[in-house]
């Protein structure tokens with residue numbers, strides 16, 4: 001592998017494993033008064049944090065890199081792992097680098113976590129971001145516009161900077177560019193998945209949760225250029241798979257590697273969905289806050305936390321399978337993840353109606369044993385190949 005590509009991949013892997021947020025500390029140390037605001041998965045309007053001169057930081061759990069000692073005491077046993085590791089990181093001072101924290105409305109676990117945060121850290125800025133579930137401009141749109149206005153005021157107070165519409169317009173452009181580059185990579189991966197293994201694309205995308213967006217866009221571009229120069233990557237005859245259910249608690253990297261080794265070529269996924277939530281550019285003309293609010297209504301991606309009228313629940317998944325010429329779907333959800341698991345039957349029904357094969361298993365961010373998953377995914381991949389040849 002090209003030395004620069006290997007170096008870039010080492011760097012993004014290091015960023016994903018760093019539960020101490022060294023790069024955020026470094027960024028803050030580069031200027032006086034710099035502040036950072038953390039956010040849980042999935043979507044928060046990062047543009048507003050950026051426009052206030054602060055760094056948005058994704059808090060995506062600690063994976064298997066932290067022993068949970070105090071975090072378990074805060075939660076019952078039958079919920080997912082990400083809130084435990086998040087509390088553990090907070091109680092061990094790892095999140096002290098964050099001057100504020102946002103909890104987007106995905107599920108009750110995140111809602112409860114935001115309440116705990118208020119009690120544990122009464123001096124820090126905390127906000128539960130209740131995104132609209134009504135997509136009519138007069139109802140959900142008006143509500144979301146007011147929420148964004150409030151958030152922007154809060155951030156400007158936290159940063160000690162007046163609200164600046166021109167700065168926000170610039171931030172919209174910067175994030176448009178960033179999402180565009182991620183979309184380019186996803187499209188390139190769908191065309192030639194052997195060039196962009198999911199385990200790599202995941203790390204390269206994930207770096208955007210801690211790097212400033214401008215730097216992340218440059219990194220994404222360089223990755224694409226380096227892969228284009230890479231001569232050792234050869235086309236492989238693997239099963240083309242869409243991976244679903246990974247939008248919040250992130251699977252361990254070992255799980256993605258296991259799927260690849262089991263013969264699955266991931267051509268679409270819902271990993272790190274918050275970093276690419278808006279599927280189109282926020283328009284360049286008009287009031288920037290209006291544009292950001294409208295973009296949520298008009299071009300949010302489809303996932304479990306977004307309301308959809310009855311009957312259309314699985315349409316987006318079938319569409320993804322067709323668009324990416326996938327041969328099957330793997331439902332891969334965190335254990336006890338209500339949003340992912342409750343919608344699975346509806347998605348399965350949509351796949352069954354189209355005769356699209358699927359399989360499912362669960363994980364935890366700290367899962368360390370992959371033998372059973374490898375066997376299951378390998379059998380699924382083999383059966384797809386056999387059916388397609390029959």
Ligand code: SF4
Pocket residue numbers: 080081082083106107108109110248249334336337338339340
């Ligand atoms: S993994 Fe699922 S249940 Fe857990 S916090 Fe995320 S969305 Fe909620």
